[in-house]
Amino acid sequence: MSGITVCLREVSKSYGSLAAVKGVSLELREGERVALVGHNGAGKSTLIKMMLGLIGASAGTVSVLGKDPSRRAAVETRSKVGYLPEHVALQPSMTGEELMAFYARLKHQPVSANQEILKRTGIAYAAHRRIATYSKGMRQRLALAQALIGNPRVLLLDEPTTGLDPALRQTFYTIVQELSVNGATVLLSSHALTELETQTDRVVVMNQGRKVADGTLAELRQQAQQPVRIKVTVDSDQVTFFPRIAGAGLEWRRVSERTFELCCRENEKITALKQVAGTSLPVSDIEIIDPTLDDIYAHFLYREAAE
Numbered sequence: 001m002s003g004i005t006v007c008l009r010e011v012s013k014s015y016g017s018l019a020a021v022k023g024v025s026l027e028l029r030e031g032e033r034v035a036l037v038g039h040n041g042a043g044k045s046t047l048i049k050m051m052l053g054l055i056g057a058s059a060g061t062v063s064v065l066g067k068d069p070s071r072r073a074a075v076e077t078r079s080k081v082g083y084l085p086e087h088v089a090l091q092p093s094m095t096g097e098e099l100m101a102f103y104a105r106l107k108h109q110p111v112s113a114n115q116e117i118l119k120r121t122g123i124a125y126a127a128h129r130r131i132a133t134y135s136k137g138m139r140q141r142l143a144l145a146q147a148l149i150g151n152p153r154v155l156l157l158d159e160p161t162t163g164l165d166p167a168l169r170q171t172f173y174t175i176v177q178e179l180s181v182n183g184a185t186v187l188l189s190s191h192a193l194t195e196l197e198t199q200t201d202r203v204v205v206m207n208q209g210r211k212v213a214d215g216t217l218a219e220l221r222q223q224a225q226q227p228v229r230i231k232v233t234v235d236s237d238q239v240t241f242f243p244r245i246a247g248a249g250l251e252w253r254r255v256s257e258r259t260f261e262l263c264c265r266e267n268e269k270i271t272a273l274k275q276v277a278g279t280s281l282p283v284s285d286i287e288i289i290d291p292t293l294d295d296i297y298a299h300f301l302y303r304e305a306a307e
Helices: 044-052 072-078 096-106 111-120 136-147 166-181 217-224 266-277 293-306
Strands: 004-015 018-029 033-037 059-064 081-084 154-158 185-189 202-207 210-215 228-234 259-264 283-289
Touching: 004 044, 004 185, 018 044, 018 059, 018 185, 018 210, 033 044, 033 166, 033 293, 044 059, 044 081, 044 154, 044 185, 081 136, 096 111, 096 136, 111 136, 136 154, 136 166, 154 166, 166 185, 202 217, 202 293, 210 217, 210 293, 217 266, 217 293, 228 266, 259 266, 266 283
Parallel strands: 033 185, 033 202, 081 154, 154 185
Antiparallel strands: 004 018, 004 059, 202 210, 228 259, 228 283
């Protein structure tokens, strides 16, 4: 990752007395996959609309590929941005091929490249059919295909896996990985936190229009200080105790005949594992259960509510 593709500086957006976004600063870089998470009304869609140039900021600056996307002069910049909206509305009387051709011409891209995109997204087999006959999942795949026209340098995806079965979700994330490897910036706004854990490089948490957390999953775990659980299974049920880690104040508890468990902070995990590795007890298995993105997300929201 190197160059900055999207840059927001103290951006706010208000609709009358309603402040949808409040003083958000954010940078996205080439080759980066960023998850934008937050409940409904947190400001995620408003941020994306400002990045697309559909609405202007009430305060602060928005830059995409070096230009303000809301300006008329940024028409070429906007052609390098792909977008998949949360609510897909496709012309039902058109075929998949016709719709792709329409968007390709809007972006000044060759229509001949569309067939390969349709194959990548698993919808080529139905491209000759009217969109009115498509299932929800098929419409979602076609919407993703149009977002990929022109090999966008910035891809903004709002709830992208809605309506996709597990196999197609894997296909989708494979495409996202390929795009990021080739230098594209991918922003994924989603409520599906569990599936985002292994599919993004960074997580941005929004709440009531504000950015309340921003970092890798490991960094957010450190900030949240949510407990890590370590389970150790031994070969013998005759073991009556598991030693206390000297000087660290870490206490193991027995949860079954052969299993002991420790809850510790993220920065104590290595100390605990070293102690287990050096023990003379007959250890047969070690399981590390890190706090999930759901746990971390809930922590930051509760913290905001408490403040």
